[in-house]
Amino acid sequence: MNWIQKFVNSTAFPITLVLLISSLPKIAIAESPVTLKSQKLQNWQISQNFIPPNRKAPQTTAGGATRGGDECSLEGKKSLIALMPANKLGLTITERPTFYWFVQQMPLQTAQFSLLDDEGILYKTTFKLPNQSGIIGFTLPAQAPSLKVDKQYYWYVAIACDSEEPEQKITVGGWVQRIQPTPDLLRQLSKTNPKQLSQAYAKNGIWYEVLHTLAQQRLNNPSDRTVMANWQALLESVGLKNLVSKPLVNIYNPQTK
Numbered sequence: 001m002n003w004i005q006k007f008v009n010s011t012a013f014p015i016t017l018v019l020l021i022s023s024l025p026k027i028a029i030a031e032s033p034v035t036l037k038s039q040k041l042q043n044w045q046i047s048q049n050f051i052p053p054n055r056k057a058p059q060t061t062a063g064g065a066t067r068g069g070d071e072c073s074l075e076g077k078k079s080l081i082a083l084m085p086a087n088k089l090g091l092t093i094t095e096r097p098t099f100y101w102f103v104q105q106m107p108l109q110t111a112q113f114s115l116l117d118d119e120g121i122l123y124k125t126t127f128k129l130p131n132q133s134g135i136i137g138f139t140l141p142a143q144a145p146s147l148k149v150d151k152q153y154y155w156y157v158a159i160a161c162d163s164e165e166p167e168q169k170i171t172v173g174g175w176v177q178r179i180q181p182t183p184d185l186l187r188q189l190s191k192t193n194p195k196q197l198s199q200a201y202a203k204n205g206i207w208y209e210v211l212h213t214l215a216q217q218r219l220n221n222p223s224d225r226t227v228m229a230n231w232q233a234l235l236e237s238v239g240l241k242n243l244v245s246k247p248l249v250n251i252y253n254p255q256t257k
Contacts, residue, residue, distance in 0.1 A: 079103065079104035079106065079170065080101065080102070080103050080104070080157070080159060080170045080171070080172045081101060081102045081103075081172060081240075081243065082099075082100075082101045082157075082172040082173055082174050083100040083101060083102065083135065083211060083235075083240060083243065084174035084207070084238070085207060085238045086238060086239050088173075088174040088175055089152075089174065089175040089176075089177070090174060090175070090176055090177075090207030090208050090211075091176075091177055091178075091179050091205055091206050091207055091208070092147065092176055092177070092178050092179070092206065092207070092208035092209060093178065093179060093180075093181045093185075093206055093209060094147075094178070094208070094209070095140075095146035095147055095178065096139060096140035096141070096142070096144065096146060096147070097139075097140060097147070097176060097178075097208040097209070097212070098137045098138065098139040098140070098208065098211075098212045098215075098251065098253075099113075099137065099138050099139075099140075099155050099157075099174075099176075099208070100135055100136065100137045100138075100211055100212075100215065101135070101136060101157055101172055102133075102134070102135050102136075102243050102246055103129060103133065103134070103136060103157075103159065104133045105131065105132055105133045106129065106159055106161075107161070108159065108160045108161070109128050109129040109130075109131065110126055110127070110128060110129070110159070110160070111126065111127060111128075111129050111157055111158065111159045112124065112125070112126045112157065112158045112159075113125055113126075113127070113138050113155070113156075113157055114155065114156055114157075114158070115140065115144060115145075115153055115154075115155050116153065116154045116155070116156075117151065117152075117153050117154075118152075122144065122145050122153070123140070123143075123144035123145060125141075127252055129159070130249045130250045132247075132249055133246070133247075133249075134246055134247040134248060134249030134250075135215070135243065135246050135247065135248045135249065136249060136250050136251070136252065137212070137215060137248075137250070137251035137252065138157075138251075138252045138253075139251065139252070139253040141253070147176065147177075147178040148178065149178050149179065149180050150177070150178070150179065150180075151177065151178070152175055152176070152177045153175065153176050153177070154173060154174070154175055154176075155173050155174065155175075155176060156171050156172065156173025156174075157171065157172055157173060158170070158171045159171075176208065179206075185204055188200055188204075195217075195226075197209075197213050198210050198213040198214045198217070198230055198234070199230070201213060202234065210234060211234070214227065214230055214231045214234060215248055215251070217230075217231075218231055218248055219248055219251070231244065232244045
């Protein structure tokens with residue numbers, strides 16, 4: 001992790017992310033990588049609800065401004081929240097998953113997305129935020145490196161609070177690890193009704209796919225009560241009850257540009 005310290009010393013890197021990465025080895029890396037071998041499937045609840053592995057998250061995983069204050073907070077509420085389990089670690093079975101976060105309408109509408117591994121930044125891009133509050137998704141594009149199986153990556157979003165001080169940013173993010181699906185899981189997914197795919201992903205602890213599947217179902221069927229009930233159950237099970245009613249405003253997919 002020596003590259004992280006050099007990166008922090010040479011850039012205006014958010015304090016929150018620094019503390020997260022510096023503390024993580026004691027929790028997720030030093031103990032053991034989160035793989036299917038070390039995380040038994042029975043640790044996950046077999047239902048639409050999603051329960052992450054029994055690991056304590058660092059105290060510093062919440063997003064914040066670089067000066068440690070609430071410069072970007074609106075009416076006392078968090079203005080940027082990652083849609084992640086409490087331990088900030090999610091599994092995926094795809095090379096290029098979609099990441100989600102909630103953002104309040106901001107004075108500046110330019111966001112930066114970054115993907116890092118233990119050697120440095122693998123991919124970074126900027127894009128314009130929608131002109132409204134809501135939940136946003138970002139699909140890792142083809143020009144970004146694909147995720148390797150059993151390797152952990154950190155992603156984060158940074159948004160400047162003020163045009164006069166663009167170096168002052170709030171950030172949120174989380175960890176992602178791609179796993180190789182078992183033959184049984186592949187058979188299960190192939191036989192599952194598309195409307196029940198989210199339950200299959202939740203049953204097997206595949207966070208990024210269950211979230212993306214339900215987000216797509218919400219966009220395609222906004223008045224479907226079953227979809228909304230599943231969305232509510234998922235978010236409430238990971239402590240994101242306050243985001244259940246928030247609108248899905250955009251899924252940014254650079255491949256479609």
